[in-house]
Amino acid sequence: MIVMSIWCSSLSLSSRSLAIALVVCVTLVYFSYSFNACLLASISRSLQQSNLRNLLALTSSPRNESSDAGNSSNSSSGNSNSNSSSSSNSSTTSSSAPPSQTVTSSLDGAPKYQLLRQQGLRPSRHLPDTLIIGVKKSGTRALLEFIRLHPDVRAAGSEVHFFDRHYQRGLRWYRHHMPYTIEGQITMEKSPSYFVTKEVPQRVYHMNPATKLLIVVRDPVTRAISDYTQAASKKADMKRFEQLAFVNGSYSVVDTNWGPVKIGVYARFLERWLLYFPLSQLLFISGERLIMDPAYEIGRVQDFLGLKRVVTEKHFYFNATKGFPCLFKSEARSTPHCLGKTKGRNHPHIDPGAIERLREFYRPFNNKFYQLTGINFAWP
Numbered sequence: 001m002i003v004m005s006i007w008c009s010s011l012s013l014s015s016r017s018l019a020i021a022l023v024v025c026v027t028l029v030y031f032s033y034s035f036n037a038c039l040l041a042s043i044s045r046s047l048q049q050s051n052l053r054n055l056l057a058l059t060s061s062p063r064n065e066s067s068d069a070g071n072s073s074n075s076s077s078g079n080s081n082s083n084s085s086s087s088s089n090s091s092t093t094s095s096s097a098p099p100s101q102t103v104t105s106s107l108d109g110a111p112k113y114q115l116l117r118q119q120g121l122r123p124s125r126h127l128p129d130t131l132i133i134g135v136k137k138s139g140t141r142a143l144l145e146f147i148r149l150h151p152d153v154r155a156a157g158s159e160v161h162f163f164d165r166h167y168q169r170g171l172r173w174y175r176h177h178m179p180y181t182i183e184g185q186i187t188m189e190k191s192p193s194y195f196v197t198k199e200v201p202q203r204v205y206h207m208n209p210a211t212k213l214l215i216v217v218r219d220p221v222t223r224a225i226s227d228y229t230q231a232a233s234k235k236a237d238m239k240r241f242e243q244l245a246f247v248n249g250s251y252s253v254v255d256t257n258w259g260p261v262k263i264g265v266y267a268r269f270l271e272r273w274l275l276y277f278p279l280s281q282l283l284f285i286s287g288e289r290l291i292m293d294p295a296y297e298i299g300r301v302q303d304f305l306g307l308k309r310v311v312t313e314k315h316f317y318f319n320a321t322k323g324f325p326c327l328f329k330s331e332a333r334s335t336p337h338c339l340g341k342t343k344g345r346n347h348p349h350i351d352p353g354a355i356e357r358l359r360e361f362y363r364p365f366n367n368k369f370y371q372l373t374g375i376n377f378a379w380p
Helices: 002-059 062-084 090-097 111-118 140-147 171-176 192-196 200-207 220-232 241-245 267-275 287-292 294-304 352-373
Strands: 130-134 153-155 186-190 212-219 280-288 315-319 325-326
Touching: 002 130, 130 140, 130 200, 130 267, 140 153, 140 186, 140 212, 140 287, 140 294, 140 325, 171 220, 186 315, 192 220, 192 287, 212 267, 212 287, 220 241, 220 352, 241 352, 280 287, 280 294
Parallel strands: 130 186, 130 212, 153 186, 212 280
Antiparallel strands: 315 325
């Protein structure tokens, strides 16, 4: 009887322990499942965000942007008169319209935009955060093509020339020429003539005093020859470089009214920009180094714009024939290719005496430019 009582008590205790252990195991399994489910959901959302951003960057090619810009120009032509008579205050007011109003109904049916809206990422057009303002024939196109490899940079496909040619059309017109972006992406535009146009610094400041400015510069003598080479390729009977760069056919007097020479006096134009923007909002890129070491210069640009260094040396290869860096892939093409045929043209032979005289002319202006920027570009 006593033995039976002890056995029953032991059996009862064993069943209670088993029940407790079972409850503990079930609880542990539940919390482990919940934790892993939350972790996987968080990772999935992060991956979707990244993939959607890349989708928007890759599916909108420069060709589409140019076409869109052309269509918008046609659609706004009927309003050009009213835009021309608008004051800067009314332009500023129009630019503050809710971003959702900038998304046209024609895009609502596009699959990529439907997917973006499902994730709460509604694309819209914005005025540019960053401008490549110059300098002509120094590497501005290369800079734009290289930096737009970054998934967080979206740029207008062609030079809009708003601040120097179309300012009377107003900021609404300008914004309509910008690409669609989602939150966290930078909007960019390039027009090299901005740097040398007198009215542009003040106009950019009125749009946004926090605008970041990118300026590509190179040896002004080489730049002038490159500028001349481009013009000569379009005009068969153009005079020789030496005849245009100097007055009366003598190397003693440089013709500072000739565009290719005038643009190279960088210090004179920079002083205008510094009246409106602090040096901290300007980044100067060496045109020479952009060719020899593009990854280094693009790294500096990404740091300046507050971007993660995504574009690196793995994106570039050097084409010995063109003497210019090329891309393994770009925003518009997934195969290796170089920039257009107009890049890397062979320069005509220029009299060494003319080159030396131009170097003497530019030397004091170069030194002034070094002082203003705090950078010695070591031009000859």
